[in-house]
Amino acid sequence: MEIFKTASDMREWSDSMHRAGQTISFVPTMGYLHDGHLSLMEKGASLCSALVVSIFVNPTQFGENEDLDAYPTDIERDLKLIKAKGARAVFLPDKKEIYPENYQTYITLEHLPKHLCGLSRPVHFRGVATIVSKLFNIVRPDAAVFGAKDFQQLQVIRQLNRDLNFGINIIGAPIVRESDGLAMSSRNAYLDPEQRDSALSLSRSCSQAEKMVKAGEKSANAIRSHIKSFIESFPDTRVDYISICDPDTLNEVEEIDTEVLFALAVQVGRARLIDNILIKP
Amino acid sequence: MEIFKTASDMREWSDSMHRAGQTISFVPTMGYLHDGHLSLMEKGASLCSALVVSIFVNPTQFGENEDLDAYPTDIERDLKLIKAKGARAVFLPDKKEIYPENYQTYITLEHLPKHLCGLSRPVHFRGVATIVSKLFNIVRPDAAVFGAKDFQQLQVIRQLNRDLNFGINIIGAPIVRESDGLAMSSRNAYLDPEQRDSALSLSRSCSQAEKMVKAGEKSANAIRSHIKSFIESFPDTRVDYISICDPDTLNEVEEIDTEVLFALAVQVGRARLIDNILIKP
Numbered sequence: 001m002e003i004f005k006t007a008s009d010m011r012e013w014s015d016s017m018h019r020a021g022q023t024i025s026f027v028p029t030m031g032y033l034h035d036g037h038l039s040l041m042e043k044g045a046s047l048c049s050a051l052v053v054s055i056f057v058n059p060t061q062f063g064e065n066e067d068l069d070a071y072p073t074d075i076e077r078d079l080k081l082i083k084a085k086g087a088r089a090v091f092l093p094d095k096k097e098i099y100p101e102n103y104q105t106y107i108t109l110e111h112l113p114k115h116l117c118g119l120s121r122p123v124h125f126r127g128v129a130t131i132v133s134k135l136f137n138i139v140r141p142d143a144a145v146f147g148a149k150d151f152q153q154l155q156v157i158r159q160l161n162r163d164l165n166f167g168i169n170i171i172g173a174p175i176v177r178e179s180d181g182l183a184m185s186s187r188n189a190y191l192d193p194e195q196r197d198s199a200l201s202l203s204r205s206c207s208q209a210e211k212m213v214k215a216g217e218k219s220a221n222a223i224r225s226h227i228k229s230f231i232e233s234f235p236d237t238r239v240d241y242i243s244i245c246d247p248d249t250l251n252e253v254e255e256i257d258t259e260v261l262f263a264l265a266v267q268v269g270r271a272r273l274i275d276n277i278l279i280k281p
Numbered sequence: 282m283e284i285f286k287t288a289s290d291m292r293e294w295s296d297s298m299h300r301a302g303q304t305i306s307f308v309p310t311m312g313y314l315h316d317g318h319l320s321l322m323e324k325g326a327s328l329c330s331a332l333v334v335s336i337f338v339n340p341t342q343f344g345e346n347e348d349l350d351a352y353p354t355d356i357e358r359d360l361k362l363i364k365a366k367g368a369r370a371v372f373l374p375d376k377k378e379i380y381p382e383n384y385q386t387y388i389t390l391e392h393l394p395k396h397l398c399g400l401s402r403p404v405h406f407r408g409v410a411t412i413v414s415k416l417f418n419i420v421r422p423d424a425a426v427f428g429a430k431d432f433q434q435l436q437v438i439r440q441l442n443r444d445l446n447f448g449i450n451i452i453g454a455p456i457v458r459e460s461d462g463l464a465m466s467s468r469n470a471y472l473d474p475e476q477r478d479s480a481l482s483l484s485r486s487c488s489q490a491e492k493m494v495k496a497g498e499k500s501a502n503a504i505r506s507h508i509k510s511f512i513e514s515f516p517d518t519r520v521d522y523i524s525i526c527d528p529d530t531l532n533e534v535e536e537i538d539t540e541v542l543f544a545l546a547v548q549v550g551r552a553r554l555i556d557n558i559l560i561k562p
Contacts, residue, residue: 007446019300104391105410105444111385129386137446163386165288165418 001082002089007098007138010091014052014140017088023048026141028132031055032072033081036176036184040145041085043173047143053082054091054135056098060106061127067270072189091139098134106130112159115250116152116263117274120240128153129160136166143169147176149183151263151276152250175275177203183275190271198234199268202275205231205242209262213279218256220244231266240265240272247278256281282363283370288379288419291372295333295421298369304329307422309413312336313353314362317457317465321426322366324454328424334363335372335416337379341387342408348551353470372420379415387411393440396531397433397544398555401521409434410441417447424450428457430464432544432557433531456556458484464556471552479515480549483556486512490525490543494560499537501525512547521546521553528559537562 004010014024025044029037045051055078062068075092082090106126112118113125136144146154154172161170176184181203182196191199205227212223224242231237245252247261256279263276285291295305306325310318326332336359343349356373363371387407393399394406417425427435435453442451457465462484463477472480486508493504505523512518526533528542537560544557 008448011446011448100443102392102440103444104393105388105441106391107386107388109385110387111383134444134446137448159383160386162381163384163415165292165415167289167292167418 001079001087003079004089004091005093005097007093010089010138011140013089014138017050018140022050023142024050024052024140026052026054026135026139026144028054028056028135028144028146029078030057030071030186031078032074032186032189033078034176034184034186034188036147036149038081038085039176040147040173041082041087043171044143044145045086047145047169047171048141050088051086052089052091052139052141053085053087054093054139056091056093056131056135058098058127058131059095060099060130061124063121063123066121067187067190067272070190070270072186091135098131107133107160107164109156109159109163112152112156112250115245115252116241116243117265118152120265125153125156129156132157133160133164133166136168141168143171145171145173148172149175149185149274149276151247151261155248155250181207183273185271185273187271187273191269195236195269195271198237199271199273201231201234201237201268202264202266202273205264206262206275206277209244210277210279213256213260213281218281220253220256220260223262227264231264236269238267240267282360282368284360285370285372286374286378288374291333291370291419292421294370295419298331299421303331304423305331305333305421307333307335307416307420307425309335309337309416309425309427310359311338311352311467312359313355313467313470314359315457315465315467315469317428317430319362319366320457321428321454322363322368324452325424325426326367328426328450328452329422331369332367333370333372333420333422334368335374335420337372337374337412337416339379339408339412340376341380341411342405344402344404347402348468348471348553351471351551353467372416379412388414388441388445390437390440390444393433393437393531396526396533397522397524398546399433401546406434406437410437413438414441414445414447417449422449424452426452426454429453430456430466430555430557432528432542436529436531462488464554466552466554468552468554472550476517476550476552479518480552480554482512482515482518482549483545483547483554486523486545487543487556487558491558491560494537494541494562499562501534501537501541504543508545512545517550519548521548
C-alpha cells in the first residue's frame with residue numbers, strides 16, 4: 001500500500017493508474033476509523049479496481065468553538081485498518097500541504113447549508129465543499145463513497161459534484177450502528193458511560209419518529225415536540241435541532257405526505273452527535 | 282473540428298483523447314473573437330497535441346448594471362476563426378447546460394478580488410472563478426491560456442489553480458494591440474469614432490507611466506494623479522481606477538522600488554476598457 005504525503009505525488013500515482021486503465025474509488029476520512037468508515041471502504045473497493053483512502057482532519061470545516069484540537073487521532077491503527085481493506089493508496093497530507101501560505105479560495109453552496117447542521121455550524125459546509133473539491137482534484141477518483149450519517153454532507157457533495165461538473169459517481173452508504181443502535185462516530189470517543197446511555201436518545205428518536213409516521217401522524221410539529229421532550233428526558237443532553245424535511249432541498253415540511261428526512265443533532269456532554277432516517281408515510 | 286454542446290459529450294471526448302495519449306490545451310472565451318483571442322489559440326496549439334476552445338458568455342461574471350445583454354456575438358464567424366487555428370474541438374454550451382435549475386455552487390477568493398476591477402465589479406471574479414473551474418472540470422485540459430490584458434483575472438486563475446489543486450499549466454499571453462496601441466477587446470465594438478480616439482488614452486497612459494518610472498519617478502501617487510489628469514483631457518472618459526500595485530498580491534504601492542503593475546480601467550462611452558503594463562524601475 002502506497003502512502004502519499006504530497007498532492008503532486010498522489011496525483012501522479014492516480015494519473016498513472018488511469019493511464020494503465022484502472023479505475024479509482026475514493027473514501028475521504030478524518031481518521032480515527034470505526035466500522036462505519038470500514039463499510040465505506042468495502043463499498044469503494046467493490047466499485048473500482050483501486051481504492052484510495054485519505055486521512056486529513058480538515059481545519060476549515062470546524063468553527064472557532066468546535067472540537068478541532070480535541071479531535072481524536074490514531075494514524076498507526078488507521079493505516080493497518082485501511083491496509084486490511086485492500087486499499088492501494090493512502091493520501092496523508094499535513095495542513096501546510098493542503099492550505100499553504102496565502103491560501104484564499106473557498107467553495108460555498110447557497111441553499112443546502114442553510115438547514116440542519118449548517119445553522120449552528122455556519123462555516124462547516126464551506127470547509128467540507130472546499131476540502132472535498134481539493135481532494136477530488138488531487139485523487140481524481142471515478143467514484144467516491146460518503147456515509148449517510150452525515151446526510152446533509154452527502155447532499156452537499158452530490159450538489160457540488162453536479163454544479164462543478166466533477167463527473168464523479170457519488171455513492172451514499174448506509175449508517176453503521178453499534179448493537180444497541182448508536183450510530184458509529186469518531187466523536188463517540190468523547191462519551192463517558194452515562195453520556196453513552198444518553199447518546200442512545202438519538203437512534204431511539206429516529207425509531208420513534210418512524211413509528212409515529214407509520215401510525216398515521218401527519219404533523220411534523222407534533223413529532224418534533226414529542227421527540228424534543230423524549231430527548232430532554234435523558235441526562236446531559238441539549239437538542240441542537242430536530243428536523244423533518246424534504247430529503248433533496250432540506251426545506252422543513254409541515255404535513256408529512258411524501259418521503260421525509262428525520263434528522264437531529266444533540267449535544268451529549270462535549271460530543272455533538274447526529275443521526276437521521278428516511279421515512280415514508 | 283468537433284462542436285460539443287453538452288458537458289458530458291465534451292468531457293467524454295477529452296477523456297478519450299487522454300486515454301489515447303493526447304494532451305489538451307484550452308482557451309476559454311466569451312466569443313466575438315479578435316486577434317487577441319487568436320494569439321491565445323496559437324499559443325495553446327503550440328503547447329499540446331489538441332486545442333479546445335470554448336465560447337460561453339458567462340452571466341455570473343456580469344453585475345446587474347453591466348453589459349451582459351449587449352455583449353456582442355457572432356458564433357458563425359467565431360467558429361470559422363477557431364477552425365482556421367487548427368482547434369480540434371469547440372465547447373459551445375447554452376446557459377441551462379452550465380447553470381441548470383437549482384444551481385447553487387460558487388467559488389470565491391478572499392484577497393485578489395479586493396483590488397482593481399473587483400472594487401467596482403464585486404461579483405465579477407466569483408463568476409470567473411466559478412465558470413473557469415467548471416470548464417476545467419469539463420474540458421480537463423493539461424494547459425490553459427489566458428490573456429494578460431485581464432491581468433487580475435490571470436492572477437485569480439493562477440491562485441485558483443494552485444488552491445484547488447487543478448494541476449493545470451496556466452499560461453499568460455501578452456496583450457495584443459491595434460496598430461495605434463489600443464488593446465484588443467470585444468468591447469471595442471461599442472466605441473463610436475470619437476470614443477475610439479478617447480480609448481487611446483489607456484495605452485498612452487501605460488506608456489507615460491512607464492516613461493515616468495524609467496525617468497526615476499518613485500512616487501506612485503505622483504504618477505496616478507498625472508495619469509488621471511491626462512485621461513480626463515480626452516472627451517467622454519470616466520476613470521474607474523488607476524492602480525500601481527504589487528503584481529502578485531495586487532496591493533497598492535507607495536514607493537516604486539521593485540517591479541510594479543500599472544493597471545487602469547476607464548469608462549469610454551458605454552465601453553468599460555482596461556489596460557496594464559508591468560514596469561521595472
